[in-house]
Amino acid sequence: HAVLFFTFVAGLFLISWRIGLIALAQVLLVVRVPRIYLGIHYPTDIIVGALLGAGIGYVACLPRMQAAVGRPVLDWMNRHPALFYACLFFYTYQIADATGWAQDLIVFVMHLIRHAAI
Numbered sequence: 246h247a248v249l250f251f252t253f254v255a256g257l258f259l260i261s262w263r264i265g266l267i268a269l270a271q272v273l274l275v276v277r278v279p280r281i282y283l284g285i286h287y288p289t290d291i292i293v294g295a296l297l298g299a300g301i302g303y304v305a306c307l308p309r310m311q312a313a314v315g316r317p318v319l320d321w322m323n324r325h326p327a328l329f330y331a332c333l334f335f336y337t338y339q340i341a342d343a344t345g346w347a348q349d350l351i352v353f354v355m356h357l358i359r360h361a362a363i
Contacts, residue, residue, distance in 0.1 A: 247294020
């Protein structure tokens with residue numbers, strides 16, 4: 246979660262430092278600090294996630310990276326719009342759900358593997 250949110254914050258900082266500061270404050274005060282307070286994460290989890298997210302956000306905004314990734318994606322969108330938008334829907338839903346179902350699936354599979362070994 247930290248990587249995802251701090252990637253968004255890094256992108257917003259590159260657009261406007263004021264908007265980036267507002268987003269950073271929101272992510273820290275509303276999303277991250279409560280998770281530390283509740284004992285869901287250690288502070289180091291958030292720090293490493295923030296560094297990874299900021300790095301990914303910065304690299305993703307480099308013109309060279311945008312050309313390398315963006316051009317094939319836009320070509321795919323133009324050639325197969327129905328498939329592109331269907332995949333985009335599932336991708337954006339995954340972000341909105343903050344990887345909830347994927348994490349649940351991994352935990353379920355790990356639970357099955359653990360009990361099959363006993």
